[in-house]
Amino acid sequence: MLKLDQITVQVEGQTVVNQLSLTVQPGQITVLMGPNGSGKTSLLLALAGHPHYQLKGRVTLDGQRIDQLAPEKRARQGLFLGFQTPIAIPGLDPVAFLWEALQQQGQSATLEAIRNQMQHQLKQLALKETVLDHGLNQGLSGGERKKLELLQALILKPKYALLDEPDSGLDIESLQLVAQAIKRLSRQGTGCLVVTHYPRMARQLQPNQVFIIRAGRIVAQGQQELIDQIEAQGYQDLSP
Amino acid sequence: MNKTIKTTGLTHQTVVSISRHKSEPKWMLQRRLQALKLFQARALPTWGADLSQLDFSQFRYYRPAPTKPQTRWQDLPPKIRTTFEKLGLPQAEQEALAGIKAQYDSEIIYSSLKQRLARKGVVFVSMEEGVQQYPQLVRQYFGRLVPPQDNKFAALNTAVWSGGSFIYVPPKVKVAIPLQAYFRINSPHFGQFERTLIIADEGSFLHYIEGCTAPTYSSASLHAAVVEIFVKPRARVRYTTIQNWSTNVYNLVTKRAWVEEEAVMEWVDGNLGSKVTMKYPCCILAGPKAHGEMLSLALASHQQHQDTGAKMIHLAPQTSSQIVAKSIAKDGGRTSYRGLVKIAPRAEGARSQISCDALILDPQSRSDTYPLNQIETAKAIVEHEATVSQISQDQLFYLTSRGFDEMRARALIVAGFIQPLVKQLPLEYAVELNRLIELEMEGAVG
Numbered sequence: 040m041l042k043l044d045q046i047t048v049q050v051e052g053q054t055v056v057n058q059l060s061l062t063v064q065p066g067q068i069t070v071l072m073g074p075n076g077s078g079k080t081s082l083l084l085a086l087a088g089h090p091h092y093q094l095k096g097r098v099t100l101d102g103q104r105i106d107q108l109a110p111e112k113r114a115r116q117g118l119f120l121g122f123q124t125p126i127a128i129p130g131l132d133p134v135a136f137l138w139e140a141l142q143q144q145g146q147s148a149t150l151e152a153i154r155n156q157m158q159h160q161l162k163q164l165a166l167k168e169t170v171l172d173h174g175l176n177q178g179l180s181g182g183e184r185k186k187l188e189l190l191q192a193l194i195l196k197p198k199y200a201l202l203d204e205p206d207s208g209l210d211i212e213s214l215q216l217v218a219q220a221i222k223r224l225s226r227q228g229t230g231c232l233v234v235t236h237y238p239r240m241a242r243q244l245q246p247n248q249v250f251i252i253r254a255g256r257i258v259a260q261g262q263q264e265l266i267d268q269i270e271a272q273g274y275q276d277l278s279p
Numbered sequence: 280m281n282k283t284i285k286t287t288g289l290t291h292q293t294v295v296s297i298s299r300h301k302s303e304p305k306w307m308l309q310r311r312l313q314a315l316k317l318f319q320a321r322a323l324p325t326w327g328a329d330l331s332q333l334d335f336s337q338f339r340y341y342r343p344a345p346t347k348p349q350t351r352w353q354d355l356p357p358k359i360r361t362t363f364e365k366l367g368l369p370q371a372e373q374e375a376l377a378g379i380k381a382q383y384d385s386e387i388i389y390s391s392l393k394q395r396l397a398r399k400g401v402v403f404v405s406m407e408e409g410v411q412q413y414p415q416l417v418r419q420y421f422g423r424l425v426p427p428q429d430n431k432f433a434a435l436n437t438a439v440w441s442g443g444s445f446i447y448v449p450p451k452v453k454v455a456i457p458l459q460a461y462f463r464i465n466s467p468h469f470g471q472f473e474r475t476l477i478i479a480d481e482g483s484f485l486h487y488i489e490g491c492t493a494p495t496y497s498s499a500s501l502h503a504a505v506v507e508i509f510v511k512p513r514a515r516v517r518y519t520t521i522q523n524w525s526t527n528v529y530n531l532v533t534k535r536a537w538v539e540e541e542a543v544m545e546w547v548d549g550n551l552g553s554k555v556t557m558k559y560p561c562c563i564l565a566g567p568k569a570h571g572e573m574l575s576l577a578l579a580s581h582q583q584h585q586d587t588g589a590k591m592i593h594l595a596p597q598t599s600s601q602i603v604a605k606s607i608a609k610d611g612g613r614t615s616y617r618g619l620v621k622i623a624p625r626a627e628g629a630r631s632q633i634s635c636d637a638l639i640l641d642p643q644s645r646s647d648t649y650p651l652n653q654i655e656t657a658k659a660i661v662e663h664e665a666t667v668s669q670i671s672q673d674q675l676f677y678l679t680s681r682g683f684d685e686m687r688a689r690a691l692i693v694a695g696f697i698q699p700l701v702k703q704l705p706l707e708y709a710v711e712l713n714r715l716i717e718l719e720m721e722g723a724v725g
Binding site: 087088089090091109110111113114115119120122125126128129130131132136139140143144174175191195 | 671672673674676677678679680681682683684685691692694695696697698699
């Protein structure tokens with residue numbers, strides 16, 4: 040499991056996540072909801088090792104401590120971050136990129152096999168095949184980039200995936216496709232920690248557990264009924 | 280062997296000796312001597328890169344090759360064969376190449392030309408052979424586009440040129456496989472002055488590739504080449520260069536193409552290495568609907584200055600041009616884009632697109648853009664965009680979060696940056712260029 044133990048995250052001296060603990064089980068979906076500015080994105084970036092975020096506390100991945108590792112080492116241990124706003128790398132061939140990323144993680148496949156897998160997943164996510172003709176994320180809309188993040192996760196098959204608002208800026212049909220993709224990912228065995236604003240998305244995921252974060256702290260924990268409560272009443276009644 | 284041409288420095292006698300050694304007709308000697316006077320009279324350019332350390336007296340202007348011209352690979356001396364093997368030549372020669380003109384110091388010592396091309400009437404010979412075997416064509420076209428009056432280094436080249444290729448492609452003949460030439464400087468203080476003349480007759484097609492590598496040595500070397508290309512109506516010529524001079528070479532090259540009606544000229548130009556490069560390939564779009572393209576990459580590292588660009592001269596209606604110039608500066612290197620787009624009053628409906636992208640890898644490095652547009656008709660469209668970028672922390676984090684270490688992440692970002700040029704190259708060159716860039720990048724993690 041991915042275990043977050045007493046995690047505090049600071050950005051430029053400001054504490055944005057405070058004493059947060061939770062665990063993500065393999066093959067399960069954990070949803071993390073919370074209002075804007077509650078520290079969700081900071082938490083995920085810090086977990087992935089972003090140098091801008093100082094993380095205190097212990098993070099263990101299947102028993103191995105990873106919070107002192109460089110980002111690439113965390114990735115090689117099987118941690119994946121699906122970015123909220125994935126950046127473009129012009130000219131970087133997506134197929135060759137994933138092929139090499141797999142190799143970095145000690146797996147191997149032929150370029151052809153990767154291309155076939157990508158083409159299959161592109162169809163599942165209703166993405167154009169021309170995505171493969173451009174540089175990574177180049178010329179793609181925000182929604183398309185989010186889908187491509189999930190596509191990467193489906194092929195990289197990480198042990199744990201941190202998905203930062205995989206649903207923002209998506210139309211209703213895309214929302215369903217993305218929810219299905221996350222469920223496929225968890226069925227593949229990946230433990231998913233999904234940050235979202237939308238009860239609709241959260242419900243579609245049929246999560247195993249739901250956490251609510253406010254001002255950097257977990258303020259509620261439950262299951263699907265918590266999503267309904269948030270939709271009906273908002274976050275107001277849940278004070279840190 | 281004549282003693283004069285074995286020593287350094289340039290005099291009337293040097294030029295006479297070169298010409299005599301090549302058994303040239305009198306007209307060529309006269310052109311050389313006239314050019315020498317122009318060279319001596321002309322000052323160094325005061326714009327562009329710093330040439331103040333150039334000392335013309337320290338260069339050797341001619342050295343005959345150690346053997347006579349060869350036509351068969353196995354006849355080459357072992358040492359030279361090894362050198363070429365390191366460049367990956369034999370295999371390429373066996374399989375894909377139409378013919379190789381490999382220049383060892385100043386003379387062609389190895390050449391082979393597939394009979395199939397010869398039967399189509401394609402001429403692919405050394406410039407010396409061109410002078411001897413096709414005197415009328417050479418006399419008519421040599422120096423017409425780049426006369427010795429053009430600039431100091433064109434004058435120098437005209438005076439002391441040695442080696443290079445002469446190519447003629449007859450009407451409607453399409454040369455399906457690229458013609459390739461490899462150049463290599465490998466003796467200290469030795470200036471290399473190859474001269475290339477290409478005539479692509481109506482409706483023909485040719486892709487010419489020159490790749491240059493040079494071993495490292497300590498004293499300054501000079502490379503001042505001239506390339507002249509005549510693209511007749513509806514013909515298309517692509518000229519690809521990948522240069523990796525050692526970091527003490529002054530690379531001062533004049534390249535120019537005359538592009539007639541509905542003809543297409545494409546320059547693909549990769550400049551790595553050298554101490555100073557000044558190179559601005561030019562298309563003179565002389566016929567209606569002629570099209571010129573320039574796709575270039577410059578990489579400047581420690582104590583290097585790549586001053587490169589392109590010139591597009593639109594003389595006729597409906598002509599079009601495109602310039603894509605990419606540069607990478609690192610470890611205190613400097614890249615400059617210097618370009619000219621001129622649209623003459625007659626060139627109504629002309630279009631030109633210029634795009635300059637500079638990537639600066641550290642605060643010590645520098646990149647500048649000096650575009651000059653002279654538009655003399657209202658009925659023309661010129662678009663210019665320039666970007667200067669650095670490798671962003673967001674890009675680095677994105678890639679490291681996927682398991683790439685920082686060095687590899689940087690290399691991938693740089694490889695992506697040059698991809699538009701790389702994908703235009705034949706596979707073996709693309710692989711080689713990517714490898715060169717990776718090697719360059721290995722020291723660039725700061």
